[in-house]
Amino acid sequence: MSTDLRSMLHDDLPERLERHLAVDLPAHVADGVDRRMDVAIRLAAGRSTGAGEGHARRRPGRRTIAILAVAAILAAAATPGVRQLFDGWGEEFDRVFALSTPIDQSVVDDGYRVTLVRAYADPTGLRLAMFAEDTGDHEWVEVSVGSPSVTDDEGRVYPMTEAHGGGHTSTSTEGWLRFSVPPEAAAGTQRLKVTLDAIPARRADPPDATAGFAYETLWTSVPGRWEFEFDLEFLGAQTMHPNVSARVGDVTVTIDELTVTPAATVGRLTFSGLPVVDPDWGWDPSLRVDHDGEVSVHMLSPGFVQDGLVFEAVPGYEDLSGTWTITIDEFHRGIPNPDSNEVTESESIEGPWVLTFEGPTGDAP
Amino acid sequence: MTFDEDEAMARAAGLDPREFAAIYERHRTPVYRYLRSRTASDDEAGELCAVTFERALAAIDRFRSSGGGMIAWLLRIARNAHIDDVRRTDRHPLQTDRLSPEPSSPIDPGLEDAVILRSLIAGLPATQRDAIQLRFAAGLTAREIGIVLGMTEGAAQKQLERALTALREVYRVD
Numbered sequence: 238m239s240t241d242l243r244s245m246l247h248d249d250l251p252e253r254l255e256r257h258l259a260v261d262l263p264a265h266v267a268d269g270v271d272r273r274m275d276v277a278i279r280l281a282a283g284r285s286t287g288a289g290e291g292h293a294r295r296r297p298g299r300r301t302i303a304i305l306a307v308a309a310i311l312a313a314a315a316t317p318g319v320r321q322l323f324d325g326w327g328e329e330f331d332r333v334f335a336l337s338t339p340i341d342q343s344v345v346d347d348g349y350r351v352t353l354v355r356a357y358a359d360p361t362g363l364r365l366a367m368f369a370e371d372t373g374d375h376e377w378v379e380v381s382v383g384s385p386s387v388t389d390d391e392g393r394v395y396p397m398t399e400a401h402g403g404g405h406t407s408t409s410t411e412g413w414l415r416f417s418v419p420p421e422a423a424a425g426t427q428r429l430k431v432t433l434d435a436i437p438a439r440r441a442d443p444p445d446a447t448a449g450f451a452y453e454t455l456w457t458s459v460p461g462r463w464e465f466e467f468d469l470e471f472l473g474a475q476t477m478h479p480n481v482s483a484r485v486g487d488v489t490v491t492i493d494e495l496t497v498t499p500a501a502t503v504g505r506l507t508f509s510g511l512p513v514v515d516p517d518w519g520w521d522p523s524l525r526v527d528h529d530g531e532v533s534v535h536m537l538s539p540g541f542v543q544d545g546l547v548f549e550a551v552p553g554y555e556d557l558s559g560t561w562t563i564t565i566d567e568f569h570r571g572i573p574n575p576d577s578n579e580v581t582e583s584e585s586i587e588g589p590w591v592l593t594f595e596g597p598t599g600d601a602p
Numbered sequence: 603m604t605f606d607e608d609e610a611m612a613r614a615a616g617l618d619p620r621e622f623a624a625i626y627e628r629h630r631t632p633v634y635r636y637l638r639s640r641t642a643s644d645d646e647a648g649e650l651c652a653v654t655f656e657r658a659l660a661a662i663d664r665f666r667s668s669g670g671g672m673i674a675w676l677l678r679i680a681r682n683a684h685i686d687d688v689r690r691t692d693r694h695p696l697q698t699d700r701l702s703p704e705p706s707s708p709i710d711p712g713l714e715d716a717v718i719l720r721s722l723i724a725g726l727p728a729t730q731r732d733a734i735q736l737r738f739a740a741g742l743t744a745r746e747i748g749i750v751l752g753m754t755e756g757a758a759q760k761q762l763e764r765a766l767t768a769l770r771e772v773y774r775v776d
Contacts, residue, residue, distance in 0.1 A: 266648035269648055270634070280618050281622070281723075330643065532772075566726070
């Protein structure tokens with residue numbers, strides 16, 4: 238970070254926070270949320286009120302499987318502009334996109350086109366950037382990529398662990414999907430097969446408008462067959478076991494393991510001495526990871542913890558060399574009101590616990 | 603917007619859900635901004651924003667202005683929706699011992715200004731992080747922040763001041 242930026246942060250911090258956090262609602266996101274609320278309000282009001290009749294859409298008829306199905310693999314036929322759909326998702330997605338391999342395969346079945354745009358894999362996971370479109374005018378208000386299955390040519394299964402959906406227009410949705418990589422899938426080239434047997438689609442009107450506020454029933458499943466096969470280079474990782482501890486009061490924090498890949502930094506911490514609490518309202522540590530002065534961005538909160546956690550952050554690194562400082566400032570937990578189940582009180586155990594260690598230089602973790 | 607107005611709007615929406623549209627239109631942006639400050643993408647924040655208002659619509663009969671204004675009530679729902687979302691995410695410890703180092707092309711180390719601030723906020727203690735997001739993303743007062751976080755106005759103000767001090771200290775020019 239430059240000195241100029243540090244000065245600006247120091248001098249104008251409240252204004253800068255407001256400028257960066259009080260962001261505009263993007264039009265495509267606003268459209269999606271508006272549609273959801275339009276449906277929810279009409280659901281709650283019931284059809285007897287006549288509300289929103291002008292927005293009602295025709296429900297698609299049941300698909301005749303096999304007869305109408307037309308599947309075609311269109312290699313390198315990604316929709317123009319698809320690349321832009323995956324820009325600006327945030328630091329962790331942008332980095333993976335930059336590191337990922339273009340696949341650009343599309344499969345069309347009965348007017349539903351699914352495109353596998355990019356793929357990336359390292360031991361932290363397999364990531365697929367995919368895109369689903371209703372090109373057949375089925376008049377759903379949303380279609381989604383859903384949950385593809387992934388296997389390799391050794392028969393290993395890659396379970397899906399995360400899905401981050403988009404919602405670019407009323408007939409298409411982009412998504413980043415993430416899968417666990419089996420430990421025996423070593424670095425090197427793997428041939429992967431990605432299969433979708435169905436894609437989720439969302440109707441504007443529920444099957445039974447009097448069913449109450451069960452908006453989940455708006456989603457249904459469209460059967461089909463979308464298959465992709467491609468070779469992907471799996472990148473490797475470096476792992477070290479620092480076993481460095483810090484103690485404040487009765488609580489000891491230890492860093493057992495630290496792994497870096499080009500996409501992410503992952504560490505495993507263990508805790509001892511934390512008071513045992515309800516795991517549904519457990520301890521939330523405030524965690525900072527610093528590598529040679531570069532502060533990491535957490536990809537996801539580790540959630541509530543008791544005995545330890547696995548954190549994941551960006552950026553990733555080529556190797557572990559350099560000075561690492563992992564800091565937990567405090568453990569915090571909310572205490573819910575038993576009647577409302579909303580957090581009305583809180584408690585904290587203050588540190589800081591500071592773990593500093595050197596990573597090995599070169600290729601010798 | 604006074605508590606009486608909030609109560610009146612909630613009562614109207616309880617009688618006729620179409621009246622909820624006015625609540626949604628009035629508070630959509632601050633709820634989205636708060637959720638965007640806690641999520642990785644615009645679309646994730648949009649999804650949670652929709653979930654927040656769907657839950658609020660379903661629970662509008664239970665709104666009471668004595669628990670704070672409508673915006674504080676909505677942001678409590680938003681905060682819980684985000685916590686639920688994080689809990690649902692399945693995280694698996696990594697098994698990497700068998701893998702060998704495999705260098706690849708370097709990553710551009712330059713970080714955008716907004717990303718730097720988000721990373722700094724992510725590193726704050728949880729309550730301070732919440733206070734910063736509620737103040738600067740959602741535009742809440744210290745009193746409203748206290749209502750959302752279950753603390754007094756003075757305690758909320760203290761959390762805000764500590765957070766700002768911590769952020770300044772991290773980037774102090776030596």
